[in-house]
């Protein structure tokens with residue numbers, strides 16, 4: 001099921017909202033040059049390509065829209081990026097299909113206004129390695145932004161944090177993105193390393 005209000009405007013209009021390179025850098029999406037990444041809803045690949053340039057690891061870019069996945073595939077080929085695996089998938093219905101504990105970082109961008117955000121975040125938690133991280137960005141909770149979901153479903157940063165913590169994440173920091181975009185907030189969380197007694 002496609003998440004509510006998750007359609008996209010024209011590509012040029014969407015891309016103009018972001019300095020995507022700046023965002024993935026500020027949010028430490030790639031800490032090690034071989035990190036593997038999962039992206040929940042890649043859309044036009046706005047963030048997929050910038051992150052793929054920073055790692056030799058695989059980027060699993062999921063979207064329910066075949067046209068968008070084909071576009072991201074084409075962009076990856078044109079850019080000579082062999083590490084992008086764009087896949088048509090309904091991650092709300094069937095998850096990502098990635099093995100548990102297999103991923104270094106999850107990107108959850110402009111999607112947490114969907115019907116069941118905690119289920120998505122639980123899937124992100126499942127696939128992350130202990131110590132792996134997750135970045136979230138979303139439209140500011142401000143009705144004057146030029147786009148963004150309806151205010152009654154648009155989450156505040158505190159809400160995203162609470163959902164992520166309910167899914168097991170540990171909050172790392174809010175990230176000021178004002179150098180990279182005008183209308184979004186960002187944050188970083190992590191899947192905690194197991195406590196010693198959990199290992200026993």
Ligand SMILES: C[S@@+](CC[C@H](N)C(=O)[O-])C[C@H]1O[C@@H](n2cnc3c(N)ncnc32)[C@H](O)[C@@H]1O
Nearest residue numbers: 001002003006041043063064090091092109110
């Ligand atoms: C608002 S767009 C954001 C795209 C991208 N994250 C960005 O910020 O540029 C949300 C994307 O999620 C995709 N999507 C919505 N529901 C989905 C689902 N159940 N499974 C996979 N993709 C989904 C939409 O097709 C759309 O491309």
